[in-house]
Amino acid sequence: MTNVSRETPAGKGTEEGPEKPPDGGDERRDADKDPNGTGTPGSRPPAQPGPEEDGPVSEADALQSLTSGGGHDEPERAEAVRAAALADPIAERINSEVSATRMGTVAVFNGSVSFGGGFHSGDGDQGGPPSGGAAGGDGSVVRIEDYELADHTELYVHPDGYHEALEALTERFLLVLTALPGAGREATAVNLLAEAMAMAVAVGGSDGGGACHRVLDAGQITRPAWEPDRNSGYLVLLDDSAGADRAPEGVQVRRLAGTAAKLKAANSFLVLVGSQELAVTVAGLAGDHAAWYGLTAVDPVAVVERRVLGHGEDPEPAETLRKLLTESGARQALREQPAPRNAVRLASVLRAGGDLAAEVAALRDPSDQVHAWFTRHRDPDAVAFAIAAAVLEGSGYLTVADAAVELRAALSPADDAPPDVRFRDRLGHEQPWIELTTKGVGGTAPALGPPRVRFRSALLQQVVLAYAWTTLDGRRAAILTWLRRLLTHDDIEVRARAAVAAGILAWADHHYALHRFLRTWAGSTSWPVRQAAATALGVAGSRPGADEAVWGQLHEWASGGTSAYARRLAATAANTVGGPLGRRDPERALALLHRALDRGDDWGTLTPVAWSGVHLLHQGRAAPVLDALIAWSEPQDVSPMVVKSLSAFVFAVRRPYEEPVRAEGAGVRSDGTAGRGVPGVPLLLSLCATREYRGRLEELWARSLARKPVQELALDALREWIDDYADRDPAAPDAVLGLLRGISRRPGKHHDRLVYWLRRWGADRDAPSRRSAELARRLEREAR
Secondary structure, three states, X not given: XXXXXXXXXXXXXXXXXXXXXXXXXXXXXXXXXXXXXXXXXXXXXXXXXXXXXXXOOOHHHHHHHHHOOOOOOHHHHHHHHHHHHHHHHHXXXXXXXXXXXXXXXXXXXHHHOOOOXXXXXXXXXXXXXXXXXXOOOOOOEEEOOHHHHHHHHOOOOOOOOHHHXXXXXXXXXXXXXXXXXXXXXXXXHHHXXXXXXXXXXXXXXXXXXXXXXXXXXXXXXXXXXXXXXXXXXXXXXXXXOXXXXXXXXXXXXXXXXXXXXXXHHOOOEEEEEEOHHHXXXXXXXXXXXXXXXXXXXXXXXXXXXXXXXXXXXXXXXXXXXXXXXXXXXXHHHHHXXXXXXXXXXXXXXXXXXXXXXXXXXXXXXXXXXXXXXHHHOOOHHHHHHHHHHHHXXXXXXXXXXXXXXXXXXXXXXXXXXXXXXXXXXXXXXXXXXEEEEOEOHHHOOEOOOOOEEEEOOOOHHHHHHHHHHHHOHHHHHHHHHHHHHHOOEOOHHHHHHHHHHHHHHHHHOHHHHHHHHHHHHHOOOOHHXXXXXXXXXHHHOOOOOOHHHHHHHHHHHHOOOOOHHHXXXXXXXXXXXXXXXHHHOHHHHHHHHHHHHOOOOOXXXXXXXXXXXXXXXXXXXXXXXXXHHHHXXXXXXXXXXXXXXXXXXXXXXXXXXXXXXXXXOOOOXXXXXXXXXXXXOEHHHHHOOOHHHHHHHHHHHHHHHOOOOHHHHHHHHHHHHHHHXXXXXXXXXXXXXHHHHHHHOOOOOHHHHHHHHHHHHHOOOOOOOHHHHHHHHHHHHHHO
16 A cells, blocks of 8 residues: 655645555565575575666665565565574574683684694594503504503493303303494403403413403404413404494404404403494304494493492482582583593592582583594595584484585585485494484473484584684585575575574684675575575674674675665665674664665665564564664654655564574573564554553654555554454553554644544445444544
């Protein structure tokens, strides 16, 4: 119902009724082409952009676009806004966690951190041989010294099935022990050997005990010349690198039968340790020449208790220790990194009276962990899944796996056929920091649906992204190409997580990110890509030290020229401050929206500014938004800025309230107004029932109803409040009556105008409004 004629201020000229609205907007979709010519599974095919001309947008076109909700690209805009709403709590959660990591500063991302120590996905398996003489002449077999043996055995916690494994070893003399790295494999193997040897001496009356040895050359045990010492034990720890257990170097499985026979003849024992794939490799031996034991992880808290309290059975010290572990965060740290060696590390600090809190903080700091993991894993399969998990953490396994396969293809030469990667089977071996879970964040609540991919530590996601982006120099372009395709994925949750990931990448080097991808995305003809840029800029601007650069760039875009590209940049700037960035600093956001709106006769930014105002209202920033609209329309004339401001107000008046998206771990985001809304009812109608906002809303309504072209839009909105929403909110009838009373009592023609239109609606032949007629009678009676 748009009329582009202008009207003098209330009381200074004539006022006319509404006229017939123009035709609806063009419904053509407007998306830019995929610059890479391909897309990830689920991504949309490229669409031809709609016509967009340089030069100022007219008042009539802008108001028509606003009336239709956003113009011909409204469907894409609506989906993009939903993606932004999903991204908001994800970004909040990440920001709340960033202070807990050394990677929490821009300087770290730029490479100023010196990584110390080392994270190993194993449990000490990578350590070299202890100082001691070699049992083999060529140094391939070394003795496990008594002090190391005692360290493994004195306070050892038996895992499930341990005694059955010990019995099998004493019967077969050769045991294949398989477990994921970090489960305490070496300690278990040493304990089994020591107890088997002791039992052989006690039961068999052998002529004295031998020693335990570590075999450094795995091939040694299958060579014809190898002969075990009598009454001895041997530990063979196979390499944990990817794929090693499929064909362990130097170990010819078919010869293990002969090895078992030699061990039996010498009354000695051997434990062959590897990952799960080793069990498949030696499956033919099981039941004939060797026993097999699949080790399960022990409770790391139980390891701490044993190391600190010994074998004591007094429940009081144990309860005190458990409370200390919970309060210090040690229990959470051990849940994130449950390797027994981490439990031993914390127990050592407790026994020495050290600073447990500092040690827990150091253990939870993911910096060393990430650096060491990327140093250890370089093949595209592992790297692709780690990066995909960091971008899409919290998504379902199948979604992450598909994205990882696409990234893998970008990181490695093309395969003739789809790769048989099987990420799920390799997670425990290659990705001990990732888990598949059906629980919520922190394991607090069960969730329905398929398993979700999560890092065990909430701090890892951002650090993995930062490390991959800043360190894998040869793969940055491939990562960016892949990430760009995710922005147009059919699954809006994927879009949301990808946009947040892009913002995290921008933390490393804002200038690089701006000129490498953010500016291009912000000026895209595709709504999803522009909204992703807005989300990424909001995330980037949340970091101290980077916020000023982001705000400066947004202001530059907001005041740009009248070309179609500059207008898209200005729209992206407006969209950005309608999100978390503007919620944190609404005054600054509104100053930017004013700059974007106040472009003289160019009305091209009206719709994005109006939408950002709505988003800020719905995020609990009603007071500053309404105050800004009052200030912007203060002249109450027919200047473009006044009409634009009041048009944005009427647009907000008609937007139904939607509950904020609540993701796991989202923080509270309200100044007291959020949460007062009734879903499906305009928030400003709900706020109209409160004294805090009644005066502001009366003033803006009075201004909007007093002049064209806003008057016609405002009249439509007022009738919607009266007829469409009164039954949806119990407080609406009284709120509307109070609003109309306040407007009617103002000087000028406000009373006559309201009564005229209320009567007209009440007598409408096609859709008579009973409520309007009653309101007209109430206003007339009260005016007498």
